[in-house]
Amino acid sequence: MSVKPTLASVAKEAGVSIPTVSQVMRGTGRISEQTRKKVLQAAKKLHYVTDSRAAAMRSGEYHEVGFLINQLSNPFNAEVISGVVDLLDAEGYLVSVLDTRDDAARQSRHLDAFIRQRRGGLIWVPALQTDDDTLAMLAAQAVPTVSFMRPANAQMDYVGIRNAEATAMATRHLIELGHRHIAYLGGVGMNFVRKQRVEGYVHTLSAQGLGEGIVWQCPENKLAGLSAMQELMHKHPQVTAVVCNGDMVAIGACLALARDGLVAGHDMSVIGFDDIQDAIVATPPLTTMAISPKNLGMRLARVLLDRMRDPKAPATATEVSAKLVLRQTTGVPG
Amino acid sequence: MSVKPTLASVAKEAGVSIPTVSQVMRGTGRISEQTRKKVLQAAKKLHYVTDSRAAAMRSGEYHEVGFLINQLSNPFNAEVISGVVDLLDAEGYLVSVLDTRDDAARQSRHLDAFIRQRRGGLIWVPALQTDDDTLAMLAAQAVPTVSFMRPANAQMDYVGIRNAEATAMATRHLIELGHRHIAYLGGVGMNFVRKQRVEGYVHTLSAQGLGEGIVWQCPENKLAGLSAMQELMHKHPQVTAVVCNGDMVAIGACLALARDGLVAGHDMSVIGFDDIQDAIVATPPLTTMAISPKNLGMRLARVLLDRMRDPKAPATATEVSAKLVLRQTTGVPG
DNA sequence: TCTTTTAGATATATCGTTATAGCATAAATA
DNA sequence: TATTTATGCTATAACGATATATCTAAAAGA
Numbered sequence: 088m089s090v091k092p093t094l095a096s097v098a099k100e101a102g103v104s105i106p107t108v109s110q111v112m113r114g115t116g117r118i119s120e121q122t123r124k125k126v127l128q129a130a131k132k133l134h135y136v137t138d139s140r141a142a143a144m145r146s147g148e149y150h151e152v153g154f155l156i157n158q159l160s161n162p163f164n165a166e167v168i169s170g171v172v173d174l175l176d177a178e179g180y181l182v183s184v185l186d187t188r189d190d191a192a193r194q195s196r197h198l199d200a201f202i203r204q205r206r207g208g209l210i211w212v213p214a215l216q217t218d219d220d221t222l223a224m225l226a227a228q229a230v231p232t233v234s235f236m237r238p239a240n241a242q243m244d245y246v247g248i249r250n251a252e253a254t255a256m257a258t259r260h261l262i263e264l265g266h267r268h269i270a271y272l273g274g275v276g277m278n279f280v281r282k283q284r285v286e287g288y289v290h291t292l293s294a295q296g297l298g299e300g301i302v303w304q305c306p307e308n309k310l311a312g313l314s315a316m317q318e319l320m321h322k323h324p325q326v327t328a329v330v331c332n333g334d335m336v337a338i339g340a341c342l343a344l345a346r347d348g349l350v351a352g353h354d355m356s357v358i359g360f361d362d363i364q365d366a367i368v369a370t371p372p373l374t375t376m377a378i379s380p381k382n383l384g385m386r387l388a389r390v391l392l393d394r395m396r397d398p399k400a401p402a403t404a405t406e407v408s409a410k411l412v413l414r415q416t417t418g419v420p421g
Numbered sequence: 422m423s424v425k426p427t428l429a430s431v432a433k434e435a436g437v438s439i440p441t442v443s444q445v446m447r448g449t450g451r452i453s454e455q456t457r458k459k460v461l462q463a464a465k466k467l468h469y470v471t472d473s474r475a476a477a478m479r480s481g482e483y484h485e486v487g488f489l490i491n492q493l494s495n496p497f498n499a500e501v502i503s504g505v506v507d508l509l510d511a512e513g514y515l516v517s518v519l520d521t522r523d524d525a526a527r528q529s530r531h532l533d534a535f536i537r538q539r540r541g542g543l544i545w546v547p548a549l550q551t552d553d554d555t556l557a558m559l560a561a562q563a564v565p566t567v568s569f570m571r572p573a574n575a576q577m578d579y580v581g582i583r584n585a586e587a588t589a590m591a592t593r594h595l596i597e598l599g600h601r602h603i604a605y606l607g608g609v610g611m612n613f614v615r616k617q618r619v620e621g622y623v624h625t626l627s628a629q630g631l632g633e634g635i636v637w638q639c640p641e642n643k644l645a646g647l648s649a650m651q652e653l654m655h656k657h658p659q660v661t662a663v664v665c666n667g668d669m670v671a672i673g674a675c676l677a678l679a680r681d682g683l684v685a686g687h688d689m690s691v692i693g694f695d696d697i698q699d700a701i702v703a704t705p706p707l708t709t710m711a712i713s714p715k716n717l718g719m720r721l722a723r724v725l726l727d728r729m730r731d732p733k734a735p736a737t738a739t740e741v742s743a744k745l746v747l748r749q750t751t752g753v754p755g
Numbered sequence: 756t757c758t759t760t761t762a763g764a765t766a767t768a769t770c771g772t773t774a775t776a777g778c779a780t781a782a783a784t785a
Numbered sequence: 786t787a788t789t790t791a792t793g794c795t796a797t798a799a800c801g802a803t804a805t806a807t808c809t810a811a812a813a814g815a
Contacts, residue, residue, distance in 0.1 A: 092562075118763070134558045138802065140478060144478070145770050146802080162496075205771095310701065367644065370676065439772085444794090478799095479771085480773055480774080
């Protein structure tokens with residue numbers, strides 16, 4: 088294997104100076120057609136590729152952004168990422184994804200490494216337990232940053248979901264179907280998103296005089312949803328409907344029903360959140376609060392682009408609404 | 422927002438020279454305890470974080486690696502990634518994930534951007550239609566690279582799966598159960614992985630005098646698996662068992678059966694590949710050729726580490742075996 | 756013919772680090 | 786006391802690129 092090609096080696100190969108090569112590569116300055124060809128040929132021969140870190144160091148222009156996500160294995164997130172990448176890719180940015188797994192220590196390490204790389208911008212879902220030191224560090228670095236799902240503070244752009252509105256809508260839907268004992272299932276701890284969602288659920292219940300509700304925890308995956316639903320049914324047999332924190336949990340809940348020979352939408356109503364691809368092929372197909380993850384991702388990307396172009400503009404907060412998508416897991420109480 | 426802190430600003434704050442700060446930050450050289458404290462305090466106050474690009478440029482040491490994956494939304498890949506990250510994170514490397522979506526043009530753009538960043542290492546699943554130019558470019562850059570799933574060429578390390586062995590095992594299992602009309606379902610085009618898997622299937626069939634088999638294409642997701650299975654059953658009603666290219670397709674196939682009121686493992690045997698988490702909670706639970714994705718990821722990481730430590734060592738090829746995990750989607754012909 | 760303009764290239768400084776060598780001052784040795 | 790050695794810090798050059806200024810030769814104008 089040869090050594091990495093640099094401007095210097097290309098310049099030598101083409102018999103010109105280093106700045107000349109630099110100008111040819113970027114299409115700036117006054118260069119004769121003859122020299123241009125000579126340089127391009129040499130660059131091609133040596134497989135020259137610009138060292139963007141060295142370039143960025145001098146020019147101050149960064150075309151790399153990072154995306155710190157809290158759970159890479161969640162298909163909803165994967166689709167958001169694809170939306171972000173689609174738009175930023177078209178604008179000439181490289182998007183690198185890092186998985187924090189919602190662990191503050193891991194996030195801190197990743198964030199440190201990210202800052203060390205001096206990328207152009209950052210999108211992140213602040214991990215649970217994110218401490219003030221981390222926020223102070225991030226602010227000190229002056230990196231254009233957008234918070235996703237969970238707002239970090241008022242000085243930082245934020246893109247998220249109207250969570251309370253969505254769960255209120257879901258709960259209302261179940262009440263209108265005639266349900267009186269509705270539980271909330273999913274999510275762990277009282278993080279921002281879950282707090283909002285639970286609030287929307289609780290407020291709607293109490294506004295209708297249906298008590299304080301039943302709130303049940305579980306991690307965001309199918310297996311956890313399955314066993315949580317089993318426990319819930321055992322402890323609270325009067326429940327006839329559940330609002331779920333996410334589709335994975337909702338699908339898990341439906342699996343629990345199926346194991347007991349029950350049918351979702353008939354014996355028990357289940358409503359999800361996210362509208363992941365699995366929701367459509369689930370049996371029965373899942374009624375859910377739909378977010379278009381791809382659009383959400385593109386919105387995120389646009390906010391980040393705006394921030395990078397104008398670092399001094401006031402911070403923005405963007406919230407998108409969820410839409411109730413009726414499929415077959417909700418119905419009148421059986 | 423303040424300007425980004427540098428060694429120079431910390432040096433000024435602490436009243437010492439730039440090299441002194443550099444030495445304190447890295448714990449090298451001879452520094453008095455007094456100066457050390459002074460510098461650390463100044464660094465903390467300004468939230469100084471090393472610019473790793475500038476550092477790497479001088480020292481030649483890179484602690485960032487990239488992972489170009491062909492499908493981020495596939496949970497199997499997500500688990501492989503988590504294995505890679507776990508090990509490399511512990512060794513002080515930052516892993517950035519890029520999604521090529523198996524598109525050669527997108528891969529080419531990402532690879533270019535990656536090379537421009539001069540990272541320390543690369544793991545990639547060469548996209549379908551990867552051209553020789555791309556390989557030549559990569560070779561010219563002298564970046565430690567490991568190919569995953571699909572070998573790029575003999576000069577490059579490779580970590581993958583014993584595909585033919587696995588599908589042969591799967592096919593043999595079905596034959597032993599008494600099946601005589603076994604189809605192969607899933608995958609698109611004749612890429613390396615699919616070719617090997619189909620070969621394992623075809624050889625086993627013909628060795629048993631069961632003809633050439635039926636090979637059916639479809640993308641690696643549940644919905645595609647569902648409709649492909651419907652078509653397959655319509656065109657080839659004699660088929661009683663299918664070997665699938667992946668669990669997503671297998672689960673989709675089971676959904677197709679359920680829609681027709683059929684039961685996998687009884688009316689039709691289905692065997693998957695990967696053993697993703699969904700395989701366990703599928704109804705019925707999926708029989709599959711299991712790979713431990715996390716271990717695979719850690720293996721990958723170790724090969725990359727070895728390569729980075731010794732760039733001149735001969736290229737290695739590592740293949741892991743799949744294990745038949747019996748659940749409920751295979752049984753005697755109904 | 757002499758000056759001015761312009762095209763086409765290059766010299767030089769710089770970005771934020773690290774590596775190497777060097778230079779004081781204090782301590783240890785002869 | 787003179788010399789060596791160790792300690793603690795700094796000057797300088799480099800990494801690979803870009804920005805700015807400069808320089809030469811040819812073309813255009815006076």
